[in-house]
Amino acid sequence: MCGITGYIGGKNAAKEIYEGLRRLEYRGYDSAGAAFTGGGKLTVIKREGKVEKLLPLLGETVSHVGIGHTRWATHGAPSDINAHPHVAGDIAVVHNGIIENYAKLKAGLVESGVKFLSDTDSEVIAHLINKYYSGDLLAALQKTAGLLEGSYAIMAICAGEDRIAVTCKKSPLIIGYGNGENYCASDEPALAGKCDEITVLEDGDFAELTSTSVNVYNGDFRRIMRGREPNLAVSVDLTMGDYPHYMLKEILEVPQSVVRTGTAFASVEEKLKDAFKDVDRVILTGCGTAYHAALVGKRYFESFLKMPAETETAGEFRYKNPVIGGRTAVLAISQSGETADTVEAARLARERGALVIAVTNSHRSQLVRLADVVVPVAAGPEICVAATKSYTGQIAALYLCAATLAGGELNEGKYRALSHVAALAEKVIKNSDVSTVANMCSRSRGTYFLGRDLDYALALEGSLKLKEVSYVPGEGYPAGELKHGPLALIYNRTVAVFIITDKELAVKCENAVEQVVTRGGKAVVITNVDGIVSKLPKKVKHVIRIPKADKYLSVILAAAVVQLLAYRTATVLNRDPDKPRNLAKSVTVE
Numbered sequence: 382m383c384g385i386t387g388y389i390g391g392k393n394a395a396k397e398i399y400e401g402l403r404r405l406e407y408r409g410y411d412s413a414g415a416a417f418t419g420g421g422k423l424t425v426i427k428r429e430g431k432v433e434k435l436l437p438l439l440g441e442t443v444s445h446v447g448i449g450h451t452r453w454a455t456h457g458a459p460s461d462i463n464a465h466p467h468v469a470g471d472i473a474v475v476h477n478g479i480i481e482n483y484a485k486l487k488a489g490l491v492e493s494g495v496k497f498l499s500d501t502d503s504e505v506i507a508h509l510i511n512k513y514y515s516g517d518l519l520a521a522l523q524k525t526a527g528l529l530e531g532s533y534a535i536m537a538i539c540a541g542e543d544r545i546a547v548t549c550k551k552s553p554l555i556i557g558y559g560n561g562e563n564y565c566a567s568d569e570p571a572l573a574g575k576c577d578e579i580t581v582l583e584d585g586d587f588a589e590l591t592s593t594s595v596n597v598y599n600g601d602f603r604r605i606m607r608g609r610e611p612n613l614a615v616s617v618d619l620t621m622g623d624y625p626h627y628m629l630k631e632i633l634e635v636p637q638s639v640v641r642t643g644t645a646f647a648s649v650e651e652k653l654k655d656a657f658k659d660v661d662r663v664i665l666t667g668c669g670t671a672y673h674a675a676l677v678g679k680r681y682f683e684s685f686l687k688m689p690a691e692t693e694t695a696g697e698f699r700y701k702n703p704v705i706g707g708r709t710a711v712l713a714i715s716q717s718g719e720t721a722d723t724v725e726a727a728r729l730a731r732e733r734g735a736l737v738i739a740v741t742n743s744h745r746s747q748l749v750r751l752a753d754v755v756v757p758v759a760a761g762p763e764i765c766v767a768a769t770k771s772y773t774g775q776i777a778a779l780y781l782c783a784a785t786l787a788g789g790e791l792n793e794g795k796y797r798a799l800s801h802v803a804a805l806a807e808k809v810i811k812n813s814d815v816s817t818v819a820n821m822c823s824r825s826r827g828t829y830f831l832g833r834d835l836d837y838a839l840a841l842e843g844s845l846k847l848k849e850v851s852y853v854p855g856e857g858y859p860a861g862e863l864k865h866g867p868l869a870l871i872y873n874r875t876v877a878v879f880i881i882t883d884k885e886l887a888v889k890c891e892n893a894v895e896q897v898v899t900r901g902g903k904a905v906v907i908t909n910v911d912g913i914v915s916k917l918p919k920k921v922k923h924v925i926r927i928p929k930a931d932k933y934l935s936v937i938l939a940a941a942v943v944q945l946l947a948y949r950t951a952t953v954l955n956r957d958p959d960k961p962r963n964l965a966k967s968v969t970v971e
């Protein structure tokens with residue numbers, strides 16, 4: 382979603398805001414903008430496109446108070462006009478979230494003679510603050526927030542005032558404390574290296590920042606103290622190094638994501654066992670790639686614990702009136718821990734008495750704050766919009782949960798098994814040549830991923846990754862379903878990628894491969910099953926071999942291959958895999 386950041390202090394706010402926005406660009410890159418105050422004036426700079434477009438425009442701007450925004454468009458197409466900040470009178474505003482009742486608010490303002498410039502929901506905020514402003518910016522923001530429905534993190538400045546007023550509801554907002562300067566941002570990465578301590582605001586909080594003070598108020602507008610925490614983003618390396626894209630860098634970090642998740646899990650093991658004592662059913666939920674990890678996790682719980690396990694995408698779960706009892710554990714899986722549907726699904730599960738387990742890569746997220754137990758995914762910051770190392774980290778975390786709860790040999794061997802597969806993943810990433818297949822996919826009219834059981838779960842992820850970064854259409858399907866419909870799509874311009882890592886099911890997939898080549902389709906096989914190559918039809922020219930591994934963990938090796946394939950296909954087609962069109966990381970709106 383959108384990223385927002387603010388600065389007030391002795392440095393040049395233009396530089397601070399620009400740096401912050403660059404670090405938040407993974408949250409949206411449809412447009413970027415900033416507003417500054419100084420000398421009683423408001424300066425606003427905004428452009429459609431990526432943050433770097435602001436750089437020449439910032440030019441000589443020298444100010445000590447500023448707010449900035451990088452946009453993922455929801456209401457109103459990407460354009461200069463719809464870019465934030467939005468201005469009304471002397472007020473400038475940046476907003477992350479969605480104002481659900483904006484149409485009604487806008488109609489009221491229009492009736493009273495207010496002229497709107499943009500098609501956004503956010504512009505109403507600027508006009509309302511302007512309407513209520515009579516010398517106290519925070520009070521005007523408070524009045525405005527009382528009228529808003531939906532989700533928001535808002536920063537506002539006013540010409541002639543040396544302060545930033547902020548508030549949030551269902552959208553993250555963090556304050557960073559410096560020496561003679563203060564920051565605010567939607568996410569920690571914006572504050573990396575900027576300050577030692579931060580406060581994560583809670584839903585309904587307000588705050589007023591000057592260069593030397595930060596006053597926080599709760600929803601009743603009573604002054605409160607919120608705890609400070611160390612700014613962990615300080616030590617994190619967010620640079621791309623020598624890699625051409627974050628996506629490639631992050632795929633190369635897949636082995637580390639598995640190993641580090643293993644190390645981090647040790648601290649939560651006992652708590653998890655304790656919390657699970659009375660559980661007799663699990664529901665795994667998440668969105669997109671995290672949901673695909675849930676599908677893998679379901680099989681771990683069923684196979685290792687013989688426990689009924691269900692999956693549901695978070696967006697469905699929260700609206701289907703789910704049947705949940707006190708003996709149900711809901712595992713909410715999310716890289717960011719901020720995905721609106723996943724957070725709300727977890728909240729609902731909690732309200733209905735379930736044990737809520739957050740499986741997340743973000744240790745200060747909303748999801749963490751409402752979970753009973755947090756199972757860490759230690760993939761490290763993921764900047765590329767497409768999830769890669771966080772997916773394998775999630776699988777490792779779910780494997781560890783199920784193996785721990787199952788006890789016995791599985792429990793005893795779990796860390797060894799993960800280290801082994803991580804070492805193999807290293808080799809897979811180094812040795813897999815996917816360039817020929819990437820060329821085929823780039824020219825195809827559709828690329829379909831097929832597999833059975835765990836390989837089917839990965840087929841869904843392989844397909845999502847490919848379409849997300851390369852825009853090549855396709856689908857993931859259970860191999861057995863091919864003949865029940867999708868076979869109609871197979872001809873000489875389509876590619877079918879089979880994932881075959883389960884020896885027992887290999888023979889069943891061979892039939893599906895046969896069906897594809899018979900219809901003139903191009904078949905690709907990713908496998909670690911011995912002897913399969915000799916049994917495949919002669920027309921299968923492309924076999925990507927991965928090493929033999931634990932039946933339940935081979936999915937991690939094949940995941941690295943499908944991620945590389947998606948990456949290479951995107952680069953063949955000259956797409957930017959780090960910033961796929963129309964997408965953003967961390968979907969904090971419904």
Ligand code: F6R
Nearest residue numbers: 669670671715716717720767768
């Ligand atoms: C796909 C992708 C998305 C996310 C989804 C959930 O590559 O990145 O499908 O997996 O938006 O995000 P998190 O895990 O942050 O909840």
